[in-house]
Amino acid sequence: MRVTTIHAPGDIRLEERPAPTITAPTDAVVRVVAACVCGSDLWPYRDENEITPGNPIGHEVVGVVEEVGDDVRSFAPGDFVVVPFCHSDNTCAHCRAGMTSACTHLGITSGGQAEYALVTQAEGTLVKTDGMPDDALVPSLLALSDVMATGWHAAVASRVAPGSTVAVVGDGAVGLCGVLAAREMGAERIIALSRHEPRQALAREFGATDVVAVRGKEATEAVRELTDGIGADSVLECVGNGPAMRTAFAIARPGSTVGFVGVPHGIELPVARMFGLNVGLAGGMAPVRRYLPELLEKVLSGAIDPGRVFDLELPLDEVAEAYRAMDERRAIKVLLRP
Numbered sequence: 050m051r052v053t054t055i056h057a058p059g060d061i062r063l064e065e066r067p068a069p070t071i072t073a074p075t076d077a078v079v080r081v082v083a084a085c086v087c088g089s090d091l092w093p094y095r096d097e098n099e100i101t102p103g104n105p106i107g108h109e110v111v112g113v114v115e116e117v118g119d120d121v122r123s124f125a126p127g128d129f130v131v132v133p134f135c136h137s138d139n140t141c142a143h144c145r146a147g148m149t150s151a152c153t154h155l156g157i158t159s160g161g162q163a164e165y166a167l168v169t170q171a172e173g174t175l176v177k178t179d180g181m182p183d184d185a186l187v188p189s190l191l192a193l194s195d196v197m198a199t200g201w202h203a204a205v206a207s208r209v210a211p212g213s214t215v216a217v218v219g220d221g222a223v224g225l226c227g228v229l230a231a232r233e234m235g236a237e238r239i240i241a242l243s244r245h246e247p248r249q250a251l252a253r254e255f256g257a258t259d260v261v262a263v264r265g266k267e268a269t270e271a272v273r274e275l276t277d278g279i280g281a282d283s284v285l286e287c288v289g290n291g292p293a294m295r296t297a298f299a300i301a302r303p304g305s306t307v308g309f310v311g312v313p314h315g316i317e318l319p320v321a322r323m324f325g326l327n328v329g330l331a332g333g334m335a336p337v338r339r340y341l342p343e344l345l346e347k348v349l350s351g352a353i354d355p356g357r358v359f360d361l362e363l364p365l366d367e368v369a370e371a372y373r374a375m376d377e378r379r380a381i382k383v384l385l386r387p
């Protein structure tokens with residue numbers, strides 16, 4: 050099969066490799082209908098993460114079940130499924146507490162930008178649709194495998210409440226989905242921090258009431274001004290670097306919580322400020338499976354349309370261009386069709 054591999058920073062290739070096979074009774078093999086490039090795939094691409102040359106890459110997938118192991122009873126070949134990027138048994142103590150991304154049998158989709166993907170713990174991980182979905186729904190279903198659930202997790206972690214004021218740091222696909230999540234949770238005011246016009250426009254469509262188009266200290270001042278000097282009730286930090294986290298804490302009101310979902314790189318926490326102002330930090334790797342049934346229902350009913358974050362679609366054969374387009378910010382998020 051064709052699978053995307055990374056060999057060095059900026060070196061993305063599509064290679065022929067054997068397709069995955071069932072090796073454990075809890076496995077399933079999914080034929081990929083659509084995959085995509087994640088903001089976190091750009092970390093190794095930009096030389097900010099260690100690379101094992103030739104490793105497959107990609108963790109966001111929807112597709113059709115091709116084959117299942119003997120312990121997988123709820124899914125059969127032909128089922129259309131959303132594949133959460135983190136695989137979980139959905140039965141262990143951590144899963145039962147809602148933390149499926151810390152499952153004792155945790156697995157991660159690796160090599161998802163490919164024709165086939167292996168899902169470990171398929172029984173507890175996959176969620177299927179009723180029959181084959183309309184092709185127009187595929188982008189939004191794909192967004193549920195990671196970015197929409199991750200934006201949702203940031204909103205949950207930062208305790209977004211009806212009528213509240215929310216600020217979202219980061220205008221990538223996750224940040225934009227965080228805006229959508231805050232709207233769904235009833236936030237009255239949603240301040241999106243974004244300096245890029247197409248992203249500002251989508252943020253407004255997703256429910257942002259205000260856009261702050263500056264960064265750093267200027268952004269902090271702008272949010273303070275918009276909130277009468279108080280700060281935001283909830284802050285979603287959807288980037289994962291030091292400047293974004295500094296901004297998040299600077300605009301969080303006393304007693305609030307910053308929800309963080311960007312993979313952290315070079316972050317130092319302002320512990321004195323957190324102590325003095327009683328500002329908390331919560332979040333982490335999103336327990337996608339926990340939110341998936343609810344989010345799937347919202348997509349199928351048309352309540353949310355997170356697939357709007359895909360502003361470029363390419364055949365899998367052009368995956369290297371997909372990375373370039375996202376790296377150069379020519380695209381918010383690229384959908385790939387094998």
Ligand SMILES: [Zn+2]
Pocket residue numbers: 137138139140141142143144145149151152153154
């Ligand atoms: Zn578990």
